[in-house]
Amino acid sequence: MTPRIKSVVLLVGIAALMAGCRRSSNISKEPEHGIANGKMDSMLDAKPDSPVHTIVMPHDEPLFPPGPGHDEFVAACVVCHSTRYITMQPRFSRTTWLSEVNKMKNVYGAHISDEQVVKITDYLLSVNGKPDSGQAPKGTYGE
Amino acid sequence: MNRRRFFQLTGAAGAALMASPDRMTSVLGAPSSTRDLVRFPEKTEMILLTDRPPQLETPIHYFRQDLTPNEAFFVRWHLEGIPTSVDLRTFRLNVSGHVRQPLQLSVDELRSQFEPISIVAVNQCSGNSRSFFEPRVPGGQWKDGAVGNAKWTGVPVKSILDRAQVKAGAVDVSFNGLDAPPLPSVADFVKALSIDHARDGEVMIAYAMNDQALPMVNGFPLRLVVPGWYGTYWVKALSEITVLPNVFSNFWTDKAYRIPNAPNGTESPKDLAKDTVPINRFNVRSIFVRPDPDETLHPGMPNEMEGIAFDAGYGIRRVEVSTDGGSTWADARLDSEIGKYSWRRWRASWTPRNRGQYRLMARATNAIGETQSKEQWNRSGFMWNVIQQVDVKVG
Numbered sequence: 139m140t141p142r143i144k145s146v147v148l149l150v151g152i153a154a155l156m157a158g159c160r161r162s163s164n165i166s167k168e169p170e171h172g173i174a175n176g177k178m179d180s181m182l183d184a185k186p187d188s189p190v191h192t193i194v195m196p197h198d199e200p201l202f203p204p205g206p207g208h209d210e211f212v213a214a215c216v217v218c219h220s221t222r223y224i225t226m227q228p229r230f231s232r233t234t235w236l237s238e239v240n241k242m243k244n245v246y247g248a249h250i251s252d253e254q255v256v257k258i259t260d261y262l263l264s265v266n267g268k269p270d271s272g273q274a275p276k277g278t279y280g281e
Numbered sequence: 282m283n284r285r286r287f288f289q290l291t292g293a294a295g296a297a298l299m300a301s302p303d304r305m306t307s308v309l310g311a312p313s314s315t316r317d318l319v320r321f322p323e324k325t326e327m328i329l330l331t332d333r334p335p336q337l338e339t340p341i342h343y344f345r346q347d348l349t350p351n352e353a354f355f356v357r358w359h360l361e362g363i364p365t366s367v368d369l370r371t372f373r374l375n376v377s378g379h380v381r382q383p384l385q386l387s388v389d390e391l392r393s394q395f396e397p398i399s400i401v402a403v404n405q406c407s408g409n410s411r412s413f414f415e416p417r418v419p420g421g422q423w424k425d426g427a428v429g430n431a432k433w434t435g436v437p438v439k440s441i442l443d444r445a446q447v448k449a450g451a452v453d454v455s456f457n458g459l460d461a462p463p464l465p466s467v468a469d470f471v472k473a474l475s476i477d478h479a480r481d482g483e484v485m486i487a488y489a490m491n492d493q494a495l496p497m498v499n500g501f502p503l504r505l506v507v508p509g510w511y512g513t514y515w516v517k518a519l520s521e522i523t524v525l526p527n528v529f530s531n532f533w534t535d536k537a538y539r540i541p542n543a544p545n546g547t548e549s550p551k552d553l554a555k556d557t558v559p560i561n562r563f564n565v566r567s568i569f570v571r572p573d574p575d576e577t578l579h580p581g582m583p584n585e586m587e588g589i590a591f592d593a594g595y596g597i598r599r600v601e602v603s604t605d606g607g608s609t610w611a612d613a614r615l616d617s618e619i620g621k622y623s624w625r626r627w628r629a630s631w632t633p634r635n636r637g638q639y640r641l642m643a644r645a646t647n648a649i650g651e652t653q654s655k656e657q658w659n660r661s662g663f664m665w666n667v668i669q670q671v672d673v674k675v676g
Contacts, residue, residue, distance in 0.1 A: 174522040192366040193322035193497045199330050218361050220333035227416045240421055245536070247466020 200225050207261025214250045214258060215242070229268040235259050301542045312546055325352040325495035330421055334358035334460075335498055338426035344570045347399070347619060347626065349429035353489050356498045357406050357427065357512065359470045359533075362461035364518045367502055371375075374486070374503060378455075378523035381446035383654045388502045389486055395436040398485060402618050402622035403430045403591045404515055407538060407560050411662035416550055418662040425669075430589075435487035439480040444525065447476070454479040454531040456505050459518035472514050473529035474507065483508050483622075486519060491542040506620035509562050509593035511663075513538045534559055539661070547657050548665045554659075562593035564665035566653055567600055567627070567645040570592040578639075578675045583632045586613070590645035591624035600627040606640035607668075613643070633675040641671040 199221045202208060215221070230238075236259045242248040243255055250258065284449040318331035319337065327337035337356040343349055345626075369388055376384040406427035409422055412665040421427070422632035455473040460467055478484060485506045487495070494669070495501040500517030507514040513533075541554030545564055548554040567590035578584055590597045596618065601610040633639060653668045 176659075189369040190366065191369070191494075191497065191501060195335070195363075195365055196319070196321060196332065198317075198319065218467070220331050222329070222331040222333075226422045227419060228331050228412075228422065230417070230419065234419060247464050249464075267465070 207257040210254045211256045212262045214248050231270040235262045303584040336421050354429040355427045360460045361463035364459040376445045376522045379448045379451045380524050384445050395440050399434040399619040401432045403624050404512050407511040407513050407663045409664035414662045420662050425516045431490050433487040434489040435485045437482050438484045439482050450526045451476045451524050453525045455523045455529045456516040457521040458516045459520050468532035511560050548659050564666045565592035565645050565647045565651045567643045569671045586629045588643050592647040594621045595648040597625040598648050601644045602629040603642040607642050636676050644668050
């Protein structure tokens with residue numbers, strides 16, 4: 139399929155983020171002892187007879203604290219993906235976060251300047267960073 | 282709402298979060314041993330990695346069943362624009378390119394005009410178990426649940442290509458789905474196989490998964506099934522097949538999903554491989570499904586250890602189990618083979634004599650002698666098959 143128009147996508151992204159502001163009730167904690175629920179049947183959505191099959195995607199995106207670079211982060215990153223792309227990562231060093239942000243700019247074409255790359259990297263480091271060990275792996279693609 | 286107002290709102294919400302310590306912990310606290318569960322349409326409760334695009338992991342206890350229920354099967358999309366509505370009256374699978382007879386096939390035509398086949402096959406994400414690599418690497422932080430085993434029913438790609446009459450000189454076949462990039466600068470997710478691989482009679486277009494329609498987030502209405510190969514090739518919501526007289530080239534093949542051209546795709550963090558190849562078939566691995574790591578066992582009480590093992594289709598020939606951290610090993614019993622691309626269940630009885638901590642390990646070997654590694658690393662966190670260690674307490 140052809141890519142959608144950017145402005146439309148930006149609106150969708152913002153709408154999704156706004157939807158994410160309401161913490162929906164379909165999230166719970168993984169039980170620590172693993173073995174859970176046998177009631178599979180009740181969890182199945184009935185397949186409609188209609189030839190048109192439609193689902194509505196839930197969005198549960200964590201809100202990020204204010205701080206330097208927060209606005210640049212929100213504007214540049216949530217257009218294409220959930221903030222959970224940050225929260226699911228372990229704490230990474232500056233080298234790794236900088237590599238990730240540069241990948242978004244240079245490979246996927248995020249609309250950010252070099253100055254914004256630095257601001258966003260600083261922000262990611264402040265919310266999910268760790269000191270540089272000097273051996274941090276740089277990110278690659280498709281992961 | 283204008284952008285300024287939007288940022289004011291999110292800023293205010295963020296400030297509210299800052300003022301609420303317990304909420305902060307849940308949002309950006311230290312990594313927790315438990316992960317969020319989430320329920321998506323047509324799915325049961327899954328471990329939430331990301332919601333947009335969705336990446337959902339299967340809780341391990343589902344692997345106590347030979348076939349992974351559709352509603353619990355893992356989900357991994359790349360692009361923000363995933364299909365959420367499909368009209369079967371207008372949906373067509375388009376077959377074009379280096380063929381004499383381009384085709385536009387409805388799902389009904391695929392079901393009624395072609396001889397169906399069924400294959401039980403494991404689908405595993407290239408990055409399954411990525412979170413176990415040290416040093417850690419960026420990407421989907423899966424544990425062992427980005428894998429599943431299902432009975433796939435559909436039409437061999439060979440049958441469709443035969444009807445389309447592939448011209449002489451075909452080299453590759455590319456596969457594209459309904460998902461769309463969020464920006465024009467992001468490459469559409471398209472994957473390719475060699476013409477010979479695509480025509481091997483096993484690579485298939487599935488319209489059913491465990492005898493039911495596929496859940497939308499697992500690729501409704503059609504999904505490419507590439508038995509023995511990593512999930513990146515199993516294109517979801519498949520809508521375009523293009524036969525090419527040249528080698529296919531795009532970002533997702535040339536730059537992404539590549540592994541070091543070295544045994545088991547391994548390299549050193551200090552000396553990254555220069556020579557890389559596209560990821561391809563599964564290596565061999567096994568996963569414990571019993572006992573639970575947090576379970577407390579009792580001295581003198583018999584236990585049944587259990588797990589699954591699979592490879593690229595050569596066949597699991599042996600699984601050995603250790604209960605003393607790898608000092609001694611004993612053969613596990615193998616359940617009968619379901620199919621060469623299915624996983625195979627193994628079981629081993631164990632009666633711990635004394636109280637204390639025990640380290641359980643399992644090591645699978647396949648029919649061509651491949652076995653599991655003791656250590657492994659690559660920059661993308663692909664193909665994890667290090668021998669699993671499960672620490673249990675006997676008390």
